[in-house]
Amino acid sequence: MSRDPYELLGVKKDATQKxxxxxxxxxxxxxxxxxxPGDKKAEDRFKEISAAYELLSDEEKRGRFDRGxxxxxxxxxxxxxxxxDYASTAGADNPYHNSAGFADFGDSDDIFSSFFSRRAxxxxxxxxxxxxxxxxEVDFLDAVNGTKTQIRLPDGPALxxxxxxxxxxxxxxxxxxxxxxxxxxGPSGDALVEIRVRPHRFYIRDGDDIRFDLPITLGEAVLGGxxxxxxxxxxxxxxxxxxxxxxxxxxxxxxxxxxxxxxxGDIYISLKIVLPDAPDQHLTEFMTGWTAGNTQDPRKGMxx
Numbered sequence: 587m588s589r590d591p592y593e594l595l596g597v598k599k600d601a602t603q604k605x606x607x608x609x610x611x612x613x614x615x616x617x618x619x620x621x622x623p624g625d626k627k628a629e630d631r632f633k634e635i636s637a638a639y640e641l642l643s644d645e646e647k648r649g650r651f652d653r654g655x656x657x658x659x660x661x662x663x664x665x666x667x668x669x670x671d672y673a674s675t676a677g678a679d680n681p682y683h684n685s686a687g688f689a690d691f692g693d694s695d696d697i698f699s700s701f702f703s704r705r706a707x708x709x710x711x712x713x714x715x716x717x718x719x720x721x722x723e724v725d726f727l728d729a730v731n732g733t734k735t736q737i738r739l740p741d742g743p744a745l746x747x748x749x750x751x752x753x754x755x756x757x758x759x760x761x762x763x764x765x766x767x768x769x770x771x772g773p774s775g776d777a778l779v780e781i782r783v784r785p786h787r788f789y790i791r792d793g794d795d796i797r798f799d800l801p802i803t804l805g806e807a808v809l810g811g812x813x814x815x816x817x818x819x820x821x822x823x824x825x826x827x828x829x830x831x832x833x834x835x836x837x838x839x840x841x842x843x844x845x846x847x848x849x850x851g852d853i854y855i856s857l858k859i860v861l862p863d864a865p866d867q868h869l870t871e872f873m874t875g876w877t878a879g880n881t882q883d884p885r886k887g888m889x890x
Contacts, residue, residue: 591638610639715766715775726786751844755783794843794851801860
């Protein structure tokens with residue numbers, strides 16, 4: 587075994603405490619005995635890096651080692667034994683249970699926070715099961731309004747899945763405890779389901795708003811009046827102002843995507859004048875004799 591803790595962790599002599607901690611975490615994730623059952627070499631390496639980290643993470647011990655006052659074991663003479671059998675070690679001299687060990691792993695940003703918890707008196711580890719990752723397609727309206735469905739897992743069982751109102755494309759839903767089973771009595775992992783929202787044939791999502799084109803007849807555009815328009819929550823009656831051009835926007839406040847904290851976005855309806863599919867002789871005759879229509883230039887100012 588190397589007697590140089592810096593060499594064991596793969597850091598330079600002038601490494602910062604953050605560098606040392608990062609190097610130890612990286613190695614520990616690969617070498618921990620619970621992740622390498624039956625691998626004696628990995629177990630021995632884990633013991634080595636644990637001892638090295640215990641020394642270098644203590645500023646006082648690190649300084650004494652750098653000055654040659656103590657050796658790798660942390661003593662002036664080799665009288666402390668850090669490299670005992672993993673199955674039989676416990677207590678203060680155990681390299682798996684040192685004052686600078688797993689307390690340095692954060693609760694949210696490290697694999698150990700989700701994989702391992704210390705059994706204080708027995709000196710054992712419980713391994714949390716790994717998460718399972720899935721993808722599921724849902725209809726646009728189901729994502730907007732919310733729904734309850736099932737996802738069928740590859741190994742057979744079906745899980746109930748609640749799609750919350752306002753679910754976005756790419757959003758991940760978590761089913762706690764539905765992942766891989768834990769090890770040594772540890773908790774199960776979670777099932778993470780990525781939602782893929784199918785495009786709608788005319789609704790378009792824009793943040794918390796919804797936009798779509800509404801076809802109207804020439805007569806409705808000129809004369810105005812009541813028209814019926816669809817929305818994700820059901821049809822509504824709209825009042826068209828007379829002389830409504832293509833592209834005019836109508837707003838339905840609070841009829842859009844439900845928001846997590848309450849309320850909802852809006853719906854923006856763009857009017858689109860649509861002529862009859864079949865030629866209309868009366869309309870053709872009217873337009874031919876309509877003097878104002880023939881003199882109008884809607885493209886004026888656009889240039890050549």
